[in-house]
Amino acid sequence: MADHPGPPLVHLTLWRLRELTREPEALFWVFAFPILLALALGVAFRNRAPQALSVAVQAGPGADSAVSALAAVPELRVVKLDSLEAYQRLRSGRVALVVIPGPWVTFQFDSTRSESRLARLEADAALQRGAGRHDLIVIRDALITEPGSRYIDFLIPGLLGLNIMSTGMWGIGFGIVRTRSAKLLRRLQASPMRRSQFLLSQALARLAFLVLEVVSVLGFGVVAFGVPVRGSLVLVAVIVLAGALAFSGLGLLVASRAQTVEGVSGLMNVVMVPMWVFSGVFFSWAHFPDAIHPLIRALPLTALNDGLRAVLLDGAGMPAVAGFLGIMLAWGIATFVVSVRIFRWS
Amino acid sequence: MHRPDGGLRRPAAIRLIATAMPDTSAIRCHGLVKRYGDVVAVDGLDLDVRFGECFGLLGPNGAGKTTTVEVLQGILPADAGDVQILGRTWGDHEHELRQRIGTQLQETRFPEKLTVLETTRLFRSFYRHGMPAERALGIVELEEKKKAWVKNLSGGQRQRLALAVALVSEPELLFLDEPTSGLDPQARRQLWDVLGTLRAAGRTVVLTTHYMDEAERLCDRVAVVDHGRVIALGTPRELIASLGAEHVVEFAVGGDPPAPEHLRALPGVREVRPEDGGVRLTVAQPHTTVPALLALLGREGAELTRLATHHATLEDVFLRLTGRSLRDG
Numbered sequence: 241m242a243d244h245p246g247p248p249l250v251h252l253t254l255w256r257l258r259e260l261t262r263e264p265e266a267l268f269w270v271f272a273f274p275i276l277l278a279l280a281l282g283v284a285f286r287n288r289a290p291q292a293l294s295v296a297v298q299a300g301p302g303a304d305s306a307v308s309a310l311a312a313v314p315e316l317r318v319v320k321l322d323s324l325e326a327y328q329r330l331r332s333g334r335v336a337l338v339v340i341p342g343p344w345v346t347f348q349f350d351s352t353r354s355e356s357r358l359a360r361l362e363a364d365a366a367l368q369r370g371a372g373r374h375d376l377i378v379i380r381d382a383l384i385t386e387p388g389s390r391y392i393d394f395l396i397p398g399l400l401g402l403n404i405m406s407t408g409m410w411g412i413g414f415g416i417v418r419t420r421s422a423k424l425l426r427r428l429q430a431s432p433m434r435r436s437q438f439l440l441s442q443a444l445a446r447l448a449f450l451v452l453e454v455v456s457v458l459g460f461g462v463v464a465f466g467v468p469v470r471g472s473l474v475l476v477a478v479i480v481l482a483g484a485l486a487f488s489g490l491g492l493l494v495a496s497r498a499q500t501v502e503g504v505s506g507l508m509n510v511v512m513v514p515m516w517v518f519s520g521v522f523f524s525w526a527h528f529p530d531a532i533h534p535l536i537r538a539l540p541l542t543a544l545n546d547g548l549r550a551v552l553l554d555g556a557g558m559p560a561v562a563g564f565l566g567i568m569l570a571w572g573i574a575t576f577v578v579s580v581r582i583f584r585w586s
Numbered sequence: 587m588h589r590p591d592g593g594l595r596r597p598a599a600i601r602l603i604a605t606a607m608p609d610t611s612a613i614r615c616h617g618l619v620k621r622y623g624d625v626v627a628v629d630g631l632d633l634d635v636r637f638g639e640c641f642g643l644l645g646p647n648g649a650g651k652t653t654t655v656e657v658l659q660g661i662l663p664a665d666a667g668d669v670q671i672l673g674r675t676w677g678d679h680e681h682e683l684r685q686r687i688g689t690q691l692q693e694t695r696f697p698e699k700l701t702v703l704e705t706t707r708l709f710r711s712f713y714r715h716g717m718p719a720e721r722a723l724g725i726v727e728l729e730e731k732k733k734a735w736v737k738n739l740s741g742g743q744r745q746r747l748a749l750a751v752a753l754v755s756e757p758e759l760l761f762l763d764e765p766t767s768g769l770d771p772q773a774r775r776q777l778w779d780v781l782g783t784l785r786a787a788g789r790t791v792v793l794t795t796h797y798m799d800e801a802e803r804l805c806d807r808v809a810v811v812d813h814g815r816v817i818a819l820g821t822p823r824e825l826i827a828s829l830g831a832e833h834v835v836e837f838a839v840g841g842d843p844p845a846p847e848h849l850r851a852l853p854g855v856r857e858v859r860p861e862d863g864g865v866r867l868t869v870a871q872p873h874t875t876v877p878a879l880l881a882l883l884g885r886e887g888a889e890l891t892r893l894a895t896h897h898a899t900l901e902d903v904f905l906r907l908t909g910r911s912l913r914d915g
Contacts, residue, residue, distance in 0.1 A: 245711050251711040352745050423695065
């Protein structure tokens with residue numbers, strides 16, 4: 241048939257790709273936003289010389305000798321203040337510890353602040369040493385700044401996971417609901433288009449973008465911050481694919497009945513915000529109470545982030561990440577099956 | 587490349603069927619019922635559309651026209667009744683029928699950031715047979731806009747694109763749901779020209795509209811639909827002739843109008859109907875009725891505030907059948 245323009249699947253996929261590439265805002269959220277976020281956080285939390293801890297010495301008898309003993313410690317910055325001023329600075333967090341000299345020394349601090357506890361240890365050691373204490377064992381420090389253990393190394397896989405989640409869900413969910421609210425799904429339903437091909441084209445267009453966005457975010461992390469890639473790139477690709485499948489399915493599910501873009505936006509947030517918080521994007525999910533760890537682990541974004549970190553940072557192989565893959569595939573398949581059942585074409 | 591027939595060919599299948607089986611209907615629909623909850627949208631509707639005709643469903647908004655064509659197109663399931671399209675039923679031959687019909691639905695908004703040509707090609711790709719996308723755009727006179735994004739089209743151009751998309755598969759049967767709704771007069775006339783060429787080319791078209799002038803101008807036969815039923819059926823000429831007279835005289839007076847029996851006694855008056863602030867007469871010949879009417883008003887001392895005459899239209903037919911105007915819904 242010479243008149244025929246080619247397979248419908250190609251045209252349907254091109255439709256999605258054109259819509260995305262002709263939408264500059266979409267390109268920003270997919271590519272520029274995660275890179276800017278990584279850059280900002282990477283700079284904010286870059287490894288630097290440990291900050292000196294501020295310690296106030298309350299004016300009074302014995303204050304000067306305490307100040308000189310503390311000033312000998314490079315990790316401490318010492319100021320002499322009257323008692324009211326010292327207390328105010330402690331309360332507002334500008335000093336970590338107030339030293340009140342006298343016949344016995346009093347340390348005033350908030351024990352829930354880790355820098356205060358650290359300042360207390362340093363000040364205690366300095367004052368004891370100044371008073372003539374001798375250390376009984378010799379201790380030497382060996383410092384490490386190895387790639388793989390810094391915050392940025394933790395962050396980049398998390399941002400990658402986050403990006404796969406949000407572009408997957410928005411890309412599929414938004415596109416479908418917009419098509420439905422334009423009464424275009426109904427028009428397609430009236431044509432001989434095969435419905436499976438429509439859904440497949442959404443996934444294919446998504447895949448093309450996925451490759452680009454993973455390469456750009458991960459490439460940025462490697463080039464700009466030296467984030468290590470210790471495991472196999474093939475395994476990274478497998479994990480990324482499984483994640484994309486899980487979130488395409490979730491996106492499809494969220495979009496399967498919603499009539500308006502506003503409606504689907506609300507649903508998207510209900511699904512995504514808990515994962516932003518719990519799935520260990522910006523900090524480890526181990527901080528949450530043990531009781532909810534099994535729930536957190538069952539989330540698809542947790543599996544994606546943990547899988548990416550295991551392969552990129554620890555060089556884990558297939559056996560170590562099989563569990564993560566299983567969780568993501570289960571989400572993908574279950575959500576897809578349910579969506580196809582409840583999908584509304586008009 | 588402008589050919590006199592607008593580049594249209596009559597599909598071979600239609601020619602064959604039309605000659606081999608002259609009695610076959612393109613659509614046969616009997617006792618169609620469709621409910622939405624307690625609301626009965628279509629209430630036992632019968633239709634018989636012949637090959638090669640342009641068939642109009644005329645009625646006010648909410649009469650059940652859209653529901654009817656959506657059931658005929660297999661988008662909505664019917665609650666009761668038999669529907670045969672091109673001699674087939676939706677249950678048994680859905681995929682085949684989808685290949686053979688073309689459609690333009692109400693309110694479809696095509697992707698904003700695809701071009702006109704890309705949109706037409708996308709839909710062309712779903713069909714095994716059809717014409718090149720460019721030819722379909724030529725028929726609706728949208729070739730110049732083929733590289734424009736849909737977003738930048740006017741309302742009339744969007745409707746013509748919808749028509750091109752419906753035509754690109756060279757359908758044996760074409761459904762058009764309110765094709766000129768919401769367009770300005772110029773855009774409507776332009777679309778009518780395109781639809782006129784389709785009709786001239788002998789395509790089978792089912793058209794819904796609430797514009798009586800559209801039905802009169804485009805349709806070979808019209809079914810007047812109200813409350814989900816066909817209340818009159820025939821050619822526009824037959825329907826108008828059923829009024830018994832071809833002209834309408836409307837007038838209003840300052841005080842009370844003359845008694846209806848006096849008006850009915852005027853020469854050539856077939857019907858008298860009081861309407862908002864005036865009276866409406868259906869008459870055979872206005873040039874004999876109007877002078878007599880003026881004389882009557884003069885005798886009664888009534889002051890004439892408005893007088894208008896027009897050829898009877900399908901609007902008058904609808905008014906006669908339902909007591910309501912098409913525009914009132």
